[in-house]
Amino acid sequence: MESIARSPILSHFSEIISGAATSYGMIVSSLLMCGIVVIGWNLMSPSTLAVAINAGFTFSFVGTFIIQYNIELEARMTNYQRISFYTTNLPQELSYVKNKIKSISQINNLSTVSKCQAVLKQEMQLTQYDLNQTIRRYENGEIIPGCNWPETGRIQFKNVTFRQRHGLPFVLKDISFDLLGGEKIGVCGRTGAGKSS
Numbered sequence: 001m002e003s004i005a006r007s008p009i010l011s012h013f014s015e016i017i018s019g020a021a022t023s024y025g026m027i028v029s030s031l032l033m034c035g036i037v038v039i040g041w042n043l044m045s046p047s048t049l050a051v052a053i054n055a056g057f058t059f060s061f062v063g064t065f066i067i068q069y070n071i072e073l074e075a076r077m078t079n080y081q082r083i084s085f086y087t088t089n090l091p092q093e094l095s096y097v098k099n100k101i102k103s104i105s106q107i108n109n110l111s112t113v114s115k116c117q118a119v120l121k122q123e124m125q126l127t128q129y130d131l132n133q134t135i136r137r138y139e140n141g142e143i144i145p146g147c148n149w150p151e152t153g154r155i156q157f158k159n160v161t162f163r164q165r166h167g168l169p170f171v172l173k174d175i176s177f178d179l180l181g182g183e184k185i186g187v188c189g190r191t192g193a194g195k196s197s
Contacts, residue, residue: 162175
């Protein structure tokens, strides 16, 4: 239900339904259309009337089928799939490109998707030549670990105290924990307790 509620197509339908204040205008226009149809009905020959009725049913069936297919497609999508479907690049991909580029001027020149893809392809070719090295360094001192790092997953914090900015109160005070690879964790707390930190 949650993914259906976040669907762009279904939100358009809900906006249309919520505009019930304009239903009076729709009723008046539908009465006008009925009058036009009755006039046309009397003037048409039976063969053209049959073609018009058949075309009307066909178009309504095709339109209903397309709408139903799109709604079912979006109802089955997760949020991640919806992001991939509606955007050409995920934010993670763009940040990956920006981290791999050495100068700011190159980042400003990356205005199109094709340029981003070219830089990614070039970076992948460069890393294939460096497979025997486990750690590389760029000029700015950033350490880029090898492809096989880390061999085992583990996150260990010992007596960590953290605040958002100098002068603000600490949001984490003397936190210690040890997480092994594959462990699932949950962070609980009230609003403002520092969960996201």
